[in-house]
Amino acid sequence: MRVDIEDLDVHRGGRPVVSGVSIPVPPGTVLGLLGPNGSGKSTLLRAVSGIASPSSGRVRFDGADISFLSRREIARRVAVMAQEHSEEFEIPVLDLVLLGRIPHGKGFGRDSDHDIAIAEQALDRVGAAHLATRSFSALSGGERQRVLFARALTQDTPVLVLDEPTNHLDIAHQVELVDLVRSADRTVLVALHDLNLAARYCDTVGVLDGGRLRSLGPPERVLDTDLIRSAFGVESTSVAHPRSGRRHFIFDARTPEPGPDTDRPIPTEEGSSTP
Numbered sequence: 001m002r003v004d005i006e007d008l009d010v011h012r013g014g015r016p017v018v019s020g021v022s023i024p025v026p027p028g029t030v031l032g033l034l035g036p037n038g039s040g041k042s043t044l045l046r047a048v049s050g051i052a053s054p055s056s057g058r059v060r061f062d063g064a065d066i067s068f069l070s071r072r073e074i075a076r077r078v079a080v081m082a083q084e085h086s087e088e089f090e091i092p093v094l095d096l097v098l099l100g101r102i103p104h105g106k107g108f109g110r111d112s113d114h115d116i117a118i119a120e121q122a123l124d125r126v127g128a129a130h131l132a133t134r135s136f137s138a139l140s141g142g143e144r145q146r147v148l149f150a151r152a153l154t155q156d157t158p159v160l161v162l163d164e165p166t167n168h169l170d171i172a173h174q175v176e177l178v179d180l181v182r183s184a185d186r187t188v189l190v191a192l193h194d195l196n197l198a199a200r201y202c203d204t205v206g207v208l209d210g211g212r213l214r215s216l217g218p219p220e221r222v223l224d225t226d227l228i229r230s231a232f233g234v235e236s237t238s239v240a241h242p243r244s245g246r247r248h249f250i251f252d253a254r255t256p257e258p259g260p261d262t263d264r265p266i267p268t269e270e271g272s273s274t275p
């Protein structure tokens with residue numbers, strides 16, 4: 001399913017936090033949203049999921065403006081894995097994952113064998129089958145994250161919205177999750193802080209800064225040391241990955257604030273300094 005974000009403005013707390021953002025996301029591609037804390041990534045994703053209402057502009061799923069879709073119609077198109085979740089549910093993991101089937105159900109009633117099979121398969125895919133009978137509230141941060149991803153997969157939507165999905169995950173599970181995202185054959189919008197992960201897994205990256213889209217395009221075109229300096233305030237070195245040859249960033253130091261100390265050399269680990 002195609003997602004189009006068109007000239008979107010979103011206000012929070014009476015001020016604009018997303019301004020004039022337009023991003024076309026072709027079907028089956030992965031868009032990575034990058035940007036410093038508070039740059040508007042979550043707010044943009046909330047608008048794409050129909051949770052936050054834009055003050056102007058629109059989001060379209062295959063051409064349909066989501067402001068004209070019912071909650072159920074939206075939930076059949078997009079599954080959300082939010083950054084913060086208040087789910088201190090004392091319910092078994094499998095039941096939580098089965099909540100993902102609600103938009104497909106005909107009302108309240110017993111879960112069908114088909115629904116249970118989909119939920120179990122999703123738990124298996126995220127390596128959490130062994131957690132099925134545990135209480136969600138008793139899981140670790142990374143285990144919760146994987147269960148919530150299983151719930152999003154169980155919703156079986158053409159679009160996935162993931163807000164920092166690798167938060168809390170150890171490196172093996174980070175790699176596993178992004179591989180799963182890539183192989184899920186869905187249209188994915190994902191907020192990430194790890195620029196190297198984004199460069200490796202996203203077809204397109206959009207860099208937000210102060211609510212505005214600063215740059216949009218393939219990671220190899222968008223991400224460079226100048227952009228990292230100006231958007232994130234960090235000095236970096238770009239190196240070719242020894243095996244893949246892909247560009248990889250090593251982060252060196254915060255860019256000095258402009259002012260009288262700007263010319264001070266940046267200290268390096270060895271104690272020497274670079275001008």
Ligand SMILES: Nc1ncnc2c1ncn2[C@@H]1O[C@H](COP(=O)(O)OP(=O)(O)OP(=O)(O)O)[C@@H](O)[C@H]1O
Pocket residue numbers: 012013014017035036037038039040041042043044083
């Ligand atoms: N409910 C709210 N009321 C007031 N301001 C809000 C609200 N939600 C978000 N904001 C503000 O909107 C701006 C963008 O926040 P948002 O969470 O979208 O940023 P983000 O890029 O996802 O940040 P992070 O990387 O820290 O998760 C921030 O300045 C934030 O303080």
